[in-house]
Amino acid sequence: MLPSFYSSWKHIFKLDPERPIDDKTLDALCTSGTDAILVGGSSGLTFDNTVDLLSRVRRYEVSCALELSDPACGVPGFDGYFIPMVLNTNRMEWLIGRHIEALRDFGHLIPWELVVGEAYLVLNGDSTVARVTEANSAIDHIEAVAYSQVADRLWNVPVLYIEYSGMFGDMSLVRKIGNGLKQAHLFYGGGIDSPERAKEAADAAHTVVVGNIIYENLDAALATVSAVNPSIKEQDHVF
Incomplete structure (x- = not known):
């Protein structure tokens, strides 16, 4: 049976080990009522900065997972590990090449x-x-849906992540992809900088990932939690 530690997650805060975060901010995030902390980034990850961030998050009860894009950063002790593959890459190493190298050395x-x-x-x-x-x-809706069907129906990949990092995406497309999935769990990330956008994304995807706004406007980031999980307002979380 495949792992399903993420199946109930509606809201995630994504933290980049390369970006500094003070203890007060980390405390606010980890006690906000978010379902999980996802550690990952597109560049600059090292074993040392990853293990440092994990050790700080581990002081809290919140789930913590690692998006493992580089096997050199394979720190033990996370609740789960996501292995990313980029469907629409022009470089084969990001689809399967690096994965073969990792399994060869660390399988x-x-x-x-x-x-x-x-x-x-x-x-x-x-x-x-x-x-x-x-x-x-630069692909249209028809191609995007086709990519999602390859992941969901041909390859049976457990998680499909629609990534618009740095901008808020086309929710009509995200919703269309989500409605067509047969088994994959849909993550959405990109441009979620307000409760309104968080709610809109949550209506289209199973899980929303909030990242950049953490480092720009903490209050706005925290407000996304209750927008996605209204029951959090009734619980004793710190905002």
Whole structure:
């Protein structure tokens, strides 16, 4: 049976180990009522900054998962691990090449019971992840849906991540993709900087990922939690 530690998550805060975050901000995020903290980034991840962030998050009860884009940053102790593959990359290494290298060198150490495949569809060509992976983001709705069907129906990838990092995406497309999925769990990330956008994204995807706004406007980031999970307002969380 595939891991399903993420199946009930509606809201995630994504933290980049390369970006500094003070203890007060981290405390506010981890006690906000979010379902999980996702550690990951498109560049600059190291074993040291990843293990440092994990050790700080571990002081709290919130779930913590790692998006493992570089096997050198494979820190043990996370509740789960997402292995990303970019569907619309122009470089094969980001679809399967790096995964083969990782399994060749570290396959005997991987806790498979905690590992989930994560298919990325990168739709903002100006984002760091698009530049690094040379993703072809200039695709229309028909092509985007086709990519999602490859991940969901042909490959049976557990998680499909629609990534608009740096901008708020086309929710009509996200909703169309979500409605067509047969088994994949849909993550959405990109431009969620207000409760209104968080709610709109949550109506289109299973899980919303809030990232950049954390470092720009903490209050706005915290407000997205109750927008996605209204019951949080009734609980004793700190905002």
